[in-house]
Amino acid sequence: MSDLIRIELHPLGRILEVRRGEPLMQVLFPHGVEFPCGGTGRCRGCRIRVLRGHLPATEEQAQLLGAAAIRDGWRLACRCQAEEPLTLELAQWEAPVLADNTSFSFQAREGFGIAVDLGTTTIAVQLLERSNGQVLGVETALNEQAQQGADIMTRVGLAVRDNGGPWLTRTVRQQVGAMIGLLLEETPAAREDLKQVVLVGNTVMHHLFCGIDVEPLSHYPFETDQDGHRQFSASELGWELPSQPAVSFLPCLGGFVGSDILGGILATRLHEKSELGLLIDLGTNGEIVLGNRERLLCASTAAGPAFEGARISMGMRAATGAISGVWVSDGALSCRVIGQTHPRGICGSGLVDAVAASLDLGWIQSTGRLAGGQKSICLMDPVVITQGDVRELQLAKGAIAAGIRLLMSRLGASDKDIRSIYLAGAFGNYINRQSAYRIGLVDFPPERVEPAGNTALLGAKIALFDPDHETSEFARIRPRVEHIGLSADAQFQEAYVDAMGFAGLV
Numbered sequence: 001m002s003d004l005i006r007i008e009l010h011p012l013g014r015i016l017e018v019r020r021g022e023p024l025m026q027v028l029f030p031h032g033v034e035f036p037c038g039g040t041g042r043c044r045g046c047r048i049r050v051l052r053g054h055l056p057a058t059e060e061q062a063q064l065l066g067a068a069a070i071r072d073g074w075r076l077a078c079r080c081q082a083e084e085p086l087t088l089e090l091a092q093w094e095a096p097v098l099a100d101n102t103s104f105s106f107q108a109r110e111g112f113g114i115a116v117d118l119g120t121t122t123i124a125v126q127l128l129e130r131s132n133g134q135v136l137g138v139e140t141a142l143n144e145q146a147q148q149g150a151d152i153m154t155r156v157g158l159a160v161r162d163n164g165g166p167w168l169t170r171t172v173r174q175q176v177g178a179m180i181g182l183l184l185e186e187t188p189a190a191r192e193d194l195k196q197v198v199l200v201g202n203t204v205m206h207h208l209f210c211g212i213d214v215e216p217l218s219h220y221p222f223e224t225d226q227d228g229h230r231q232f233s234a235s236e237l238g239w240e241l242p243s244q245p246a247v248s249f250l251p252c253l254g255g256f257v258g259s260d261i262l263g264g265i266l267a268t269r270l271h272e273k274s275e276l277g278l279l280i281d282l283g284t285n286g287e288i289v290l291g292n293r294e295r296l297l298c299a300s301t302a303a304g305p306a307f308e309g310a311r312i313s314m315g316m317r318a319a320t321g322a323i324s325g326v327w328v329s330d331g332a333l334s335c336r337v338i339g340q341t342h343p344r345g346i347c348g349s350g351l352v353d354a355v356a357a358s359l360d361l362g363w364i365q366s367t368g369r370l371a372g373g374q375k376s377i378c379l380m381d382p383v384v385i386t387q388g389d390v391r392e393l394q395l396a397k398g399a400i401a402a403g404i405r406l407l408m409s410r411l412g413a414s415d416k417d418i419r420s421i422y423l424a425g426a427f428g429n430y431i432n433r434q435s436a437y438r439i440g441l442v443d444f445p446p447e448r449v450e451p452a453g454n455t456a457l458l459g460a461k462i463a464l465f466d467p468d469h470e471t472s473e474f475a476r477i478r479p480r481v482e483h484i485g486l487s488a489d490a491q492f493q494e495a496y497v498d499a500m501g502f503a504g505l506v
Contacts, residue, residue, distance in 0.1 A: 008087040010051060024048070024077040029147045033090055034317065038149025038158065039078035045316070046077040053086035097122040097140030098426040100454040102267070106133050106465040111195035112187075114180055114245075115460035117260065118201035118209060119143060119283060120152050121308060121317070122426070123176065124457050127183040127190055128464060136187050139179040144171050145208070150308065152204040152256075152285060153218075159208070160218045168208045176209075177239040184241070197234075197247040200460045202258035202285055203227055206249055217256070221485060227252035229475075250463060250474055254483025256300035261287045262474055262481075263459020268422050268452060271296060271477050276417050278404065279455070280442065281424040282307050282348075282431075286400045289481070290407040290418070296481045297407045301399035306392045307348035307427045313386050316345035318430060323383055325432065326353035328360055335380040343383045349430045354385050355393055356435035359502055366502045368394045394500045397441040402495035403486055404443075410484065415444060422452035429453055439502055 007016045018027050037043040050073040057070045109130040117124045127137040158164035184191040207214045216224040232247040250259035270277045279289040286301040321344030325336035337343045358364040376384040433446040466472035486492045
């Protein structure tokens, strides 16, 4: 019997040869199937349909999916192995990863550099010529660690409880190295003269890439003393690069506020402004910076999963088949679907729109309860949002709004004092500002709010041109940023409860 078996994927039209007995998680993740709960089966988000072949359904899967779905050929990929040839139907989850093409000032340097935004969900890598700042190539991908869970706390749990830290470290180092290798293949001159690689990421990504124990981040007070600047040689990371460039992971700012936010400060120049500015990064973790050249405060909130589609009954990333926009038209809801195809789920921007529009229609009360005793609201068949989905959004938006209020209180600032509000990251780039205002997520006039793009990647690129890390701009900024822990702050808890509702926002 051959050790290789054939798997055909519809509608992608791809044919794979995989090892017999290989978990379908490993087989299907590179082709867009997501595993938000890390393969526990809880979220049921990795459903696949068997068109040809035999894939046994366990009793566990029958309980999770129901007898009708099992009869129709549906299975959970995270609970299956490839034992015989199969033809599988799966969703075509394709989505662009946000890169950066923003111009910035710099002092020319020799050779080439690579900037890396190492996100929980996605990775973006850019190759630059340091003599002129030109971007020569871009590689983007889903973070392969996501096979073991979409959010950072799932990965922390894997590392701490299941001794998965070495796998997470090895996986991300190999993936980033491979992405760099692809860029250098396209620009051979850079391979011989690559001088520096700069990475930014949240605190968990920083620790996992650097091989640092994440156990302190798994419990109160969620602080670590190993969040500083880290430097490696390429060979230490297993990267075969002839020029042996210096590899630097920029320092974090405290708690769950990582170097991606330090990059955001560099990119928006918050540290140089006389007026107060606010930077909000809404990813799998919500991070906030408020301040100016006099003082900078930062904080993080556990808000991101809802904005990324996790923990939402039909949630998914902003990819093909996702409802990404919802609005009121003639007393009903109209939807925009990515890829102009049959809807499969809803992403974060669509969820914010859907709740805002439903509030306007009176279908959701100011408390967040669905009106008329309804259990769900149909957006576009078969996609619905449930009472539980609205509650998840309330938890997420309440945490962000309360975090902003607490930082404002610490600085003695009012709404009118904050002149610029920057929304960073993919979610911030695509969210409807009016909808964010309507639900109280970003409770500032929309005209003061601007999408800032991938500020983390831009900040990493700026750092590529620093002449020396000891006197670099990021080294000067970091001591000026005060990290505020929110988890034990009584004022935050009160603000959080107050920010949960939708009352008064019209």
